[in-house]
Amino acid sequence: xxxxxxxxxxxxxxxxxxxxxxxxxxxxxxxxxxxxxxxxxxxxxxxxxxxxxxxxxxxxxxxxxxxxxxxxxxxxxxxxxxxxxxxxxxxxxxxxxxxxxxxxxxxxxxxxxxxxxxxxxxxxxxxxxxxxxxxxxxxxxxxxxxxxxxxxxxxxxxxxxxxxxxxxxxxxxxxxxxxxxxxxxxxxxxxxxxxxxxxxxxxxxxxxxxxxxxxxxxxxxxxxxxxxxxxxxxxxxxxxxxxxxxxxxxxxxxxxxxxxxxxxxxxxxxxxxxxxxxxxxxxxxxxxxxxxxxxxxxxxxxxxxxxxxxxxxxxxxxxxxxx
Amino acid sequence: xxxxxxxxxxxxxxxxxxxxxxxxxxxxxxxxxxxxxxxxxxxxxxxxxxxxxxxxxxxxxxxxxxxxxxxxxxxxxxxxxxxxxxxxxxxxxxxxxxxxxxxxxxxxxxxxxxxxxxxxxxxxxxxxxxxxxxxxxxxxxxxxxxxxxxxxxxxxxxxxxxxxxxxxxxxxxxxxxxxxxxxxxxxxxxxxxxxxxxxxxxxxxxxxxxxxxxxxxxxxxxxxxxxxxxxxxxxxxxxxxxxxxxxxxxxxxxxxxxxxxxxxxxxxxxxxxxxxxxxxxxxxxxxxxxxxxxxxxxxxxxxxxxxxxxxxxxxxxxxxxxx
Numbered sequence: 001x002x003x004x005x006x007x008x009x010x011x012x013x014x015x016x017x018x019x020x021x022x023x024x025x026x027x028x029x030x031x032x033x034x035x036x037x038x039x040x041x042x043x044x045x046x047x048x049x050x051x052x053x054x055x056x057x058x059x060x061x062x063x064x065x066x067x068x069x070x071x072x073x074x075x076x077x078x079x080x081x082x083x084x085x086x087x088x089x090x091x092x093x094x095x096x097x098x099x100x101x102x103x104x105x106x107x108x109x110x111x112x113x114x115x116x117x118x119x120x121x122x123x124x125x126x127x128x129x130x131x132x133x134x135x136x137x138x139x140x141x142x143x144x145x146x147x148x149x150x151x152x153x154x155x156x157x158x159x160x161x162x163x164x165x166x167x168x169x170x171x172x173x174x175x176x177x178x179x180x181x182x183x184x185x186x187x188x189x190x191x192x193x194x195x196x197x198x199x200x201x202x203x204x205x206x207x208x209x210x211x212x213x214x215x216x217x218x219x220x221x222x223x224x225x226x227x228x229x230x231x232x233x234x235x236x237x238x239x240x241x242x243x244x245x246x247x248x249x250x251x252x253x254x255x256x257x258x259x260x261x262x263x264x265x266x267x268x269x270x271x272x273x274x275x276x277x278x279x280x281x282x283x284x285x286x287x288x289x290x291x292x293x294x295x296x297x298x299x300x301x302x303x304x305x306x307x308x309x310x311x312x313x314x315x316x317x318x319x320x321x322x323x
Numbered sequence: 324x325x326x327x328x329x330x331x332x333x334x335x336x337x338x339x340x341x342x343x344x345x346x347x348x349x350x351x352x353x354x355x356x357x358x359x360x361x362x363x364x365x366x367x368x369x370x371x372x373x374x375x376x377x378x379x380x381x382x383x384x385x386x387x388x389x390x391x392x393x394x395x396x397x398x399x400x401x402x403x404x405x406x407x408x409x410x411x412x413x414x415x416x417x418x419x420x421x422x423x424x425x426x427x428x429x430x431x432x433x434x435x436x437x438x439x440x441x442x443x444x445x446x447x448x449x450x451x452x453x454x455x456x457x458x459x460x461x462x463x464x465x466x467x468x469x470x471x472x473x474x475x476x477x478x479x480x481x482x483x484x485x486x487x488x489x490x491x492x493x494x495x496x497x498x499x500x501x502x503x504x505x506x507x508x509x510x511x512x513x514x515x516x517x518x519x520x521x522x523x524x525x526x527x528x529x530x531x532x533x534x535x536x537x538x539x540x541x542x543x544x545x546x547x548x549x550x551x552x553x554x555x556x557x558x559x560x561x562x563x564x565x566x567x568x569x570x571x572x573x574x575x576x577x578x579x580x581x582x583x584x585x586x587x588x589x590x591x592x593x594x595x596x597x598x599x600x601x602x603x604x605x606x607x608x609x610x611x612x613x614x615x616x617x618x619x620x621x622x623x624x625x626x627x628x629x630x631x632x633x634x635x636x637x638x639x640x641x642x643x644x645x646x
Contacts, residue, residue, distance in 0.1 A: 039638075042632075046632040046634070047629045049629070269627065273623060276633045279637035281607065284607070288603075289593075289600070300595050303595050306372070308370075309366045310602050311369070312366060313603075315606070317599075320644045321644055
């Protein structure tokens with residue numbers, strides 16, 4: 001790296017670590033665009049991080065996530081915490097733009113220097129939104145926000161990958177009939193640390209909470225090693241009812257994870273492994289698709305001729321990493 | 324591999340390659356569940372494949388994909404072709420089950436030995452649906468269906484990854500206003516080889532087709548090397564109007580790709596690279612998450628202490644592959 005590039009990095013680093021919002025916004029935009037050459041700055045920022053509490057919030061469209069987040073941010077601000085919100089929109093080019101409206105709904109905090117709100121979408125780029133979200137979190141963490149709240153809408157694999165960056169995951173449900181919640185069963189207890197039934201005045205709210213409790217009980221039996229039992233919290237985001245209770249459970253969850261140091265360490269390792277794997281997969285995909293791969297073409301041509309197969313080539317490449 | 328395992332593989336191989344539906348269904352279920360140990364059979368099946376025409380169909384929910392596919396399958400059956408449909412549902416555990424209804428709507432072909440319909444969902448398993456869809460296509464290809472039609476609903480990254488397994492991709496749009504199509508612009512011309520405006524009797528249909536034509540013209544200018552210009556086809560799936568025309572354009576597209584042998588070879592290489600990358604990423608993720616990774620923990624502990632960072636570790640691992 002030449003002296004100019006080094007000076008640029010130093011300037012950017014000091015702008016970010018002193019919490020300058022404009023610098024943060026611009027850097028996250030560069031990440032969103034998939035700009036090359038950000039690794040040196042991200043590496044430096046990562047090494048300065050590790051302080052923020054990272055909270056994930058996810059749930060189906062229409063569950064009231066943004067309204068609830070708005071209230072939660074207000075509650076934390078009342079306690080003097082500085083909060084960043086990263087709204088990640090994994091929706092497709094077909095349906096894109098959902099988060100933009102949500103961002104507007106958070107305008108309660110417009111002009112508050114203790115709140116940073118940023119949305120991120122896939123912008124038609126093929127792949128890597130979860131990885132980009134991880135990079136954005138690295139930036140926010142180095143900016144020294146007390147809480148980083150990562151929001152995503154529940155549309156499958158994407159939200160699961162994005163939620164893996166959070167330490168504590170809040171999963172919203174709207175009240176719904178028994179059949180729907182049965183269909184929703186698989187998987188959700190793997191993701192959530194805290195369950196929220198929003199719209200608690202809905203006639204089905206009580207029943208939904210009971211069904212969630214049953215699913216949690218089942219999840220606990222399947223994972224006997226878990227020391228944290230996810231609570232079910234009822235909220236009414238529109239008027240903020242239940243929000244202090246939710247904030248309390250989030251605190252409790254961080255404390256419970258921290259109290260058990262062996263399990264906290266295991267979680268941290270798991271999260272770090274995931275992050276490495278995500279970055280590596282992203283880089284690997286770029287490398288394998290680049291046109292300067294004559295060594296790879298020598299492996300691919302027999303696959304095209306069906307004298308070899310993609311599993312064999314993948315296995316060959318994998319061996320190089322792990323041996 | 325011992326003699327018993329080899330015999331089991333031989334039996335399964337011969338059941339699949341002779342086109343036994345039950346064997347195909349069962350093997351695809353094992354793939355969907357993420358069962359370990361399927362690589363030897365998939366490797367053998369891959370080497371026997373390469374014959375089917377693989378057509379992808381995607382588009383937003385409610386565009387009429389299943390109805391159109393139903394008619395398209397009917398058309399191909401009328402021409403004596405044997406058709407397999409793989410409906411891949413990337414929706415989350417929160418919203419799951421959309422494809423199941425779609426499958427029922429395809430019951431026109433129930434009991435027809437020349438049609439195979441199978442749906443696949445993520446079933447709460449974390450990751451790998453696109454990779455699993457690739458494995459399922461490997462099975463269907465070895466079963467010697469003339470056409471494999473892969474359907475997925477448009478919800479972002481997932482459908483793009485799934486569509487990469489197809490040689491020709493049909494992208495459905497419903498008639499919509501100008502603003503919506505503007506929002507949808509980014510990315511869709513990268514995915515589709517043929518565009519369909521379904522519900523052609525809708526008042527906005529003509530205008531939607533014109534907007535699509537403009538986007539295609541723009542896409543062609545951006546990619547001067549493209550020899551295929553995606554057509555816009557109008558259909559009315561409910562009564563089958565426009566379906567023969569669509570089938571004709573699909574044929575034309577396969578022929579155009581095959582006619583230009585350098586470009587066909589480049590496409591095949593690109594697709595094979597993608598497949599290898601997908602399998603490798605999947606295996607890599609499993610390997611990095613497994614608990615038998617003391618060598619990896621030695622790299623991770625400094626990351627947790629923030630003396631190192633995940634980008635550095637990913638880079639170190641990547642170098643082992645490509646050097």
